[in-house]
Amino acid sequence: MIDIDFLRREIEKLRVDYWDCRYSETHHSGITLWNKELKQIGEGDSSGIGIRILNGNGWGFAASTRTDKKSLREIIKQSYRISMLLKKGNEKINMNNIKSVKTKKQIRGKRDIRKMDLEDKKDFLLEQSYELKGSIKSVYLRYLDRRERKMFISPLSEIYQETDSVFLTGGVSAFESGKSEEKVFRVAKLGGFENLKQIQGKLDNAILNSKKFLRATSIKGGKYDVVLSGELTGLFVHEALGHASEADAVLKGASCLKGLLGKKLAGSSVSILDDPTQDNFKGWGSYYYDDEGIKARKNYIIKKGILNSHLHSIETSKKLGMPLTGNARAENSLHRPIVRMSNTYVEKGCESFEEMVERIKEGYFLKGFKGGETNPADGGFQFGAADAYYIRRGRIVGPVRGGGIGGNTLELLKRIMLIENKYSEDSPGFCGKDGQSVYTGGRNPAVLVKGATIV
Amino acid sequence: MTKDVFQILKRCSADFVQINFSNVHSSKVLFEQQKLKDFSKVFSSHVSASVWIGKKHGVAVANVFSEKLLKKAIKIAKASEDLEFFYGLPQPKKALPIKGLYDGEKTEEEILNSAESMIIDLKKKETMPEAVLEYSTFDHRVVNSLGVDLTEKESLFNVSAECLIKDKTPVSHTDSYSSRKIPPNSEINCFSARVLEETRELRNPLRLTKIPETVILEQRALSQLLDSAFLSNLNGLNVLKKRSIFADKLGEKLFSEDFSLKDSGILEGGIESRSFDGEGVPCQENSLIEKGVLKKFIYDYNTAKHLHKNSTGNSTGRGIGFNNILISKGRGIEEDGALVIKDVIGAHTCNEITTSFSVKSLGALLIDKGERKPIKDVMINGKMVEILNNITGVGKDIRNVGNIYLPKIAFKGIRVNNL
Numbered sequence: 001m002i003d004i005d006f007l008r009r010e011i012e013k014l015r016v017d018y019w020d021c022r023y024s025e026t027h028h029s030g031i032t033l034w035n036k037e038l039k040q041i042g043e044g045d046s047s048g049i050g051i052r053i054l055n056g057n058g059w060g061f062a063a064s065t066r067t068d069k070k071s072l073r074e075i076i077k078q079s080y081r082i083s084m085l086l087k088k089g090n091e092k093i094n095m096n097n098i099k100s101v102k103t104k105k106q107i108r109g110k111r112d113i114r115k116m117d118l119e120d121k122k123d124f125l126l127e128q129s130y131e132l133k134g135s136i137k138s139v140y141l142r143y144l145d146r147r148e149r150k151m152f153i154s155p156l157s158e159i160y161q162e163t164d165s166v167f168l169t170g171g172v173s174a175f176e177s178g179k180s181e182e183k184v185f186r187v188a189k190l191g192g193f194e195n196l197k198q199i200q201g202k203l204d205n206a207i208l209n210s211k212k213f214l215r216a217t218s219i220k221g222g223k224y225d226v227v228l229s230g231e232l233t234g235l236f237v238h239e240a241l242g243h244a245s246e247a248d249a250v251l252k253g254a255s256c257l258k259g260l261l262g263k264k265l266a267g268s269s270v271s272i273l274d275d276p277t278q279d280n281f282k283g284w285g286s287y288y289y290d291d292e293g294i295k296a297r298k299n300y301i302i303k304k305g306i307l308n309s310h311l312h313s314i315e316t317s318k319k320l321g322m323p324l325t326g327n328a329r330a331e332n333s334l335h336r337p338i339v340r341m342s343n344t345y346v347e348k349g350c351e352s353f354e355e356m357v358e359r360i361k362e363g364y365f366l367k368g369f370k371g372g373e374t375n376p377a378d379g380g381f382q383f384g385a386a387d388a389y390y391i392r393r394g395r396i397v398g399p400v401r402g403g404g405i406g407g408n409t410l411e412l413l414k415r416i417m418l419i420e421n422k423y424s425e426d427s428p429g430f431c432g433k434d435g436q437s438v439y440t441g442g443r444n445p446a447v448l449v450k451g452a453t454i455v
Numbered sequence: 456m457t458k459d460v461f462q463i464l465k466r467c468s469a470d471f472v473q474i475n476f477s478n479v480h481s482s483k484v485l486f487e488q489q490k491l492k493d494f495s496k497v498f499s500s501h502v503s504a505s506v507w508i509g510k511k512h513g514v515a516v517a518n519v520f521s522e523k524l525l526k527k528a529i530k531i532a533k534a535s536e537d538l539e540f541f542y543g544l545p546q547p548k549k550a551l552p553i554k555g556l557y558d559g560e561k562t563e564e565e566i567l568n569s570a571e572s573m574i575i576d577l578k579k580k581e582t583m584p585e586a587v588l589e590y591s592t593f594d595h596r597v598v599n600s601l602g603v604d605l606t607e608k609e610s611l612f613n614v615s616a617e618c619l620i621k622d623k624t625p626v627s628h629t630d631s632y633s634s635r636k637i638p639p640n641s642e643i644n645c646f647s648a649r650v651l652e653e654t655r656e657l658r659n660p661l662r663l664t665k666i667p668e669t670v671i672l673e674q675r676a677l678s679q680l681l682d683s684a685f686l687s688n689l690n691g692l693n694v695l696k697k698r699s700i701f702a703d704k705l706g707e708k709l710f711s712e713d714f715s716l717k718d719s720g721i722l723e724g725g726i727e728s729r730s731f732d733g734e735g736v737p738c739q740e741n742s743l744i745e746k747g748v749l750k751k752f753i754y755d756y757n758t759a760k761h762l763h764k765n766s767t768g769n770s771t772g773r774g775i776g777f778n779n780i781l782i783s784k785g786r787g788i789e790e791d792g793a794l795v796i797k798d799v800i801g802a803h804t805c806n807e808i809t810t811s812f813s814v815k816s817l818g819a820l821l822i823d824k825g826e827r828k829p830i831k832d833v834m835i836n837g838k839m840v841e842i843l844n845n846i847t848g849v850g851k852d853i854r855n856v857g858n859i860y861l862p863k864i865a866f867k868g869i870r871v872n873n874l
Contacts, residue, residue: 037536377627
């Protein structure tokens with residue numbers, strides 16, 4: 001831990017306009033099994049401190065993994081010097097209406113993951129049953145857990161947050177007659193080890209699918225009506241819409257949503273949100289307070305088809321004169337908080353999945369995701385689907401190999417015709433931006449898209 | 456510190472111990488719309504302790520080295536299971552210093568001065584949403600219980616810039632450049648100007664009407680495809696595990712005669728050059744593909760021992776990784792009639808075992824009687840093993856994209872589809 005009183009005294013001597021400090025301690029463990037062989041097992045601890053100082057309109061930031069008093073003085077000095085270098089003219093960023101918060105929050109599991117034996121965690125992975133036979137050539141399971149303790153201190157606030165998380169991903173590779181197929185699954189939750197109980201079913205499913213898809217014919221590209229599963233809908237709203245709605249992208253002119261607030265972008269049944277409180281703070285991207293000490297809240301990006309809000313840090317909300325949304329996040333205290341999503345999702349609609357499939361004469365059901373890339377500036381995107389199924393005359397005919405969806409964000413939003421009446425499981429991910437990775441997720445319904453480009 | 460580490464190692468009950476230390480000072484300057492937005496300075500230290508008890512292996516990581524960290528690694532090793540093979544750690548060997556890896560510490564003012572040279576003149580509709588300059592210095596150290604104790608200082612400079620032209624159909628282009636030393640301001644300015652020039656070249660793209668036979672992959676596109684759909688097959692561990700398509704093809708001619716590929720840890724000023732690898736083995740140059748013939752794979756100490764080979768100096772400390780990838784230049788390319796792909800999106804979807812790829816272009820140009828005509832994005836697909844055997848020309852100029860140093864290459868057999 002750090003000496004908070006010492007820190008406050010040292011910074012306040014400098015008479016700066018505003019400052020904040022984030023200290024974090026992380027304990028993590030990881031285990032990788034490949035074909036039931038233990039490939040990697042390890043534990044680690046890390047800690048660090050990051051200090052932001054504001055002078056006029058110049059923000060300084062310096063950080064270190066060293067937290068002794070000498071190092072703290074050095075970080076404060078560096079942050080101050082940078083803020084003076086960046087200060088231009090007499091313009092000031094007004095930080096007056098930031099609320100004071102003094103609180104402690106925890107998201108924990110039933111058992112303390114730090115105190116669980118690594119052997120117990122390893123044995124749990126070894127207990128998952130599968131056989132390497134026939135076309136199934138390899139199976140891996142990769143487990144990670146983390147306890148993160150974060151402290152946010154500013155002239156007004158002291159916020160302590162402690163979060164446990166568990167993450168498990170698995171992959172099955174099948175080979176036959178020169179063809180290969182890999183199916184991947186993941187389970188990730190904020191909370192404890194008890195969240196991993198259901199992985200056997202997912203593993204069985206991946207094995208079944210890898211064999212099934214190996215023998216499938218290849219997908220035919222072109223324009224089709226498609227049903228996107230909840231997971232793939234989640235990837236679209238995160239990658240294609242969510243990144244473009246981040247106000248820092250809007251401010252630097254790198255968002256296809258710039259200038260469109262208040263404009264109708266989709267049908268009236270379409271509402272898209274970013275919500276760190278989803279699932280009572282158990283969503284993979286959940287948190288109570290962001291890394292600028294702002295309380296988490298539900299934000300409508302699109303409300304009934306109309307672009308309603310961008311996502312903000314303090315700085316972007318001040319620059320654009322818009323309300324705070326609590327979306328400033330940092331990978332850890334060594335990084336500066338930037339605008340990030342949390343749990344991003346489409347609000348559920350009225351149709352059942354079967355009703356959506358019945359509406360399609362010829363098209364595809366794209367399920368799960370296999371990575372994706374997007375360019376928020378022009379709205380271009382391309383996402384891979386984990387599984388694809390051919391639909392003919394309102395029925396799912398069978399699996400097809402490959403497949404993904406490409407196109408333009410604003411075009412695709414207009415083509416969302418129907419929305420499923422329930423949410424999928426969480427789609428956990430590690431979202432990268434400016435060299436930082438944060439947990440993001442969201443539970444989404446399936447959607448029917450008219451005339452989508454299949455690649 | 457050296458004495459302390461070895462005293463602690465002596466007291467350690469493990470059979471073998473390896474400690475990897477790294478200290479990093481990094482500075483990052485960010486411009487948005489050509490205005491200085493952020494400047495940050497970060498110091499971080501990282502220690503990884505690996506221990507082996509018999510064939511059991513444990514790793515623990517922290518910010519600082521301590522006896523407690525070693526004890527934790529031992530506890531983890533005890534909870535572990537026997538590795539398939541373990542032959543020990545390398546003995547100490549002298550590693551010759553590599554030139555051009557360190558450019559010294561820089562003041563905030565020096566870094567800011569370099570960063571400001573990224574600013575360029577823009578015309579109406581032209582913007583530069585983001586430009587970033589980063590400069591980091593590293594202290595690496597590897598210590599093992601057999602007496603290896605090696606240290607090295609490195610630096611890394613990186614700039615990236617994105618230009619956007621707001622036409623009716625907006626076009627954007629991003630590029631980056633990295634080196635060990637901070638280049639003169641005039642070169643940094645030329646980098647930004649080149650990104651803008653290449654963005655201008657992509658304005659008002661047309662739909663491709665005739666599919667050309669030849670596709671030229673420029674360095675950014677080719678490096679991504681090599682990285683995502685080819686290089687893992689040259690990793691000795693993948694060969695051992697039969698996860699490499701080339702596992703039993705050593706000595707065979709698999710690619711065009713124009714294609715030669717080396718891994719080098721000793722390239723002067725190379726982005727991934729260093730005098731020793733993550734296990735303390737001196738780095739070297741390894742010719743992996745010579746005139747289309749597969750010659751060698753890369754190894755760390757234990758994978759090499761298991762396959763009765765010598766380490767190629769490619770340990771990352773916790774696995775096997777490439778140093779610098781060097782692809783030989785050629786005599787030039789006949790560009791007329793070819794489709795040039797500058798960059799691609801979606802390389803993460805490539806299959807590294809079958810080497811198949813299906814990616815979208817990010818910037819395409821059709822060369823028509825010497826004229827470079829911008830083309831709307833297309834999908835390109837194929838298999839790396841097939842197209843590398845179908846090379847029709849290799850460029851004369853080498854540039855690096857990260858640690859891959861390569862020319863542009865022309866191929867036949869890449870399938871092209873309009874979106």
